[in-house]
Amino acid sequence: MFEVVVDKEKCVGCEECVGSCPAGVFEIVDGKADPVNEDECLGCETCVEVCESDAITVTES
Template structure:
């Protein structure tokens, strides 16, 4: 299982992570990325890789 955290101060709402996630873990809510389906997270860190603002961290729990 993985914990996905989005730093709201760094997130610009560009939706790159939302579109890149193969498991649909992230959604745009109130202009910021928000993890909504963390149980589906594969731990692939694609969201981390596409985020130009280093706003996302994925850790195994």
Template sequence: MGYNVTVDTEKCTGDAECVDVCPVEVFEMQDGKAEPANADECLGCESCVEVCEADAIVIEEM
């Protein structure tokens, strides 16, 4: 079972909170926005969703 991680770049403010909180380094900053560069590593803990004040991150079970 895996997870689909998406970031709405229109909503993303680039504060990098998701990068800091993710225990498995799913996110990287690219052009000032969070990018789920290692989405296949996602554990589904949703820590990133909780810290994202812009509601820019969605995690869906595949």
């Protein structure tokens, strides 16, 4: 299981994580990325790689 955290202060709502996540973890809520399907996270960290604002962290829990 993985914990996905989005730093709302850093997130610019570019939707890169939404489009790149193979598990569909993210949705844009109020203009910011939100890991609404965190339980589906595969731990691949694709979202971390595409996030230009370094707003996403993925840790194994």
